[in-house]
Amino acid sequence: IANGYWKALGGLSIALLWLIAGGVFTCTLALFPLAIRCFKCAYISYKPFGRSVTVIYGKISFLGCVWILTFGAPIALYCILLACASCAVLAGIPSLPQWSKLIKLALFPANAIIE
Numbered sequence: 001i002a003n004g005y006w007k008a009l010g011g012l013s014i015a016l017l018w019l020i021a022g023g024v025f026t027c028t029l030a031l032f033p034l035a036i037r038c039f040k041c042a043y044i045s046y047k048p049f050g051r052s053v054t055v056i057y058g059k060i061s062f063l064g065c066v067w068i069l070t071f072g073a074p075i076a077l078y079c080i081l082l083a084c085a086s087c088a089v090l091a092g093i094p095s096l097p098q099w100s101k102l103i104k105l106a107l108f109p110a111n112a113i114i115e
Contacts, residue, residue, distance in 0.1 A: 003047070005091060005092070005095070007046070009092065010085075013078075015045040018075070019038070021070075022036075033063065034063045037109050041106075044105065045105075049098065053112050053113070053114055054113045055104045055111055056111045056112075064108065067109060072109070076103050080103060
């Protein structure tokens with residue numbers, strides 16, 4: 001039930017945003033490593049249950065700056081809006097840890113360890 005609710009209430013749209021970002025970054029050779037990371041994040045956005053995301057804060061690389069300025073902030077904002085909409089429904093409250101995981105991943109995908 002949780003996976004179906006997740007996919008219907010935003011998991012699919014977030015995964016599509018990650019796929020679009022990965023497709024854009026695939027066109028450039030310099031940002032190709034970030035494109036591969038985007039495709040991994042798309043899969044996690046589609047099926048977030050049972051996975052953990054640990055972000056290592058500290059030094060932000062060039063790829064991290066490009067990411068936050070282009071796609072990171074809009075995806076994180078969209079995740080925040082969907083998390084607030086999820087709180088409006090009683091059944092959506094248990095999915096809040098998944099949204100916080102995706103917000104961290106949206107802001108710092110290059111510094112994230114996905115397990």
